[in-house]
Amino acid sequence: MKALDTEFPEEDKFEKLTSRPKARRGPTAFLTVQEGCDKFCAFCVVPYTRGAEVSRPAERVLAEARDLVERGVRELTLLGQNVNAYHGHAQGLAGIIRDLAKIDGLERIRFTTSHPNDMDDALIAAHAEVEKLMPYLHLPVQAGSDRILKRMNRQHTAESYLRVVERLRAARPDLHLSGDFIVGFPEETEEDFQATLDLVEAVQYGSAFSFKYSERPGTPAAERPQVSEAEKDDRLQRLQAVLLRQQRALQDAMVGREVGVLFEKPGRRPGQMGGKSDYLHAVHVMGEGLSVGELRRVRILESGANSLMGELV
Ligand code: SF4
The missing domain is CATH 3.30.750.200 (Transcription Regulator spoIIAA)
Known part of the structure; x- marks a missing residue:
């Protein structure tokens, strides 16, 4: 049976997640929306250790997302052991993604980890239609x-x-x-x-x-x-x-292409900033005056061992 954490004991699972001190945050954050799993893959302990699949109600997810954005977060990764089984919103994970996309200041949405059987039509359509979904x-x-x-x-x-x-x-x-x-x-x-x-x-x-x-x-x-x-x-x-x-x-x-990069921290060299591309590649640019939390278009110039080098467009 699917469970929502409104009035069930499972609510305690997420209690710790809503009582963070009001401190400034970095530009990226994880937001747990779901825990547990009903799939019982033969190699996996999650269904035994975390129990049945439990989803947080959409209003609580949205409230926490708004709070994170007020504190500086620009990119949210929705987390769950079987995240696309999320059912805390009437339209499932696609529904919460579409509601999150309406939050001003939230620029990027990702989610992990998914099971192929729960990749429904609505979620596939969201990949086509929701610009903020990376x-x-x-x-x-x-x-x-x-x-x-x-x-x-x-x-x-x-x-x-x-x-x-x-x-x-x-x-x-x-x-x-x-x-x-x-x-x-x-x-x-x-x-x-x-x-x-x-x-x-x-x-x-x-x-x-x-x-x-x-x-x-x-x-x-x-x-x-x-x-x-x-x-x-x-x-x-x-x-x-x-x-x-x-x-x-x-x-x-990626070399020669323009991509969005959300800058997360200064790079190793003076004047260098590092961030992640839309495709989650590590990207470095020389960018005087660039700040952490800026989302900018970058032209990729070079592909290194573990990261890309680019210039601001
Ligand atoms: S879907 Fe993922 S979390 Fe669930 S049992 Fe399989 S491997 Fe484990």
């Missing part, structure tokens, strides 16, 4: 083999994930995707792993997090036949090489 999305898939996805109890297939990506990119063609991957899940064969590589090639990720499977006591996957450490190491290296190549290619493709 073109970067963390959408974990974990594996590309349907056999392994089934054993993971992910409740989606590689094909259904790819269809969600396709619809998102139709709505927002410049969307950069980020993913999570687990290699060496119990009973994963070389053929299964190859299906993960194929999916990665089909998507072309802007960034990704990849891990070797490790047993979490109490989860169903911990009871199954395990893949050897040597095989896990080998697969992780191969996957990370592909993901790194894609990340570099997308980062390098």
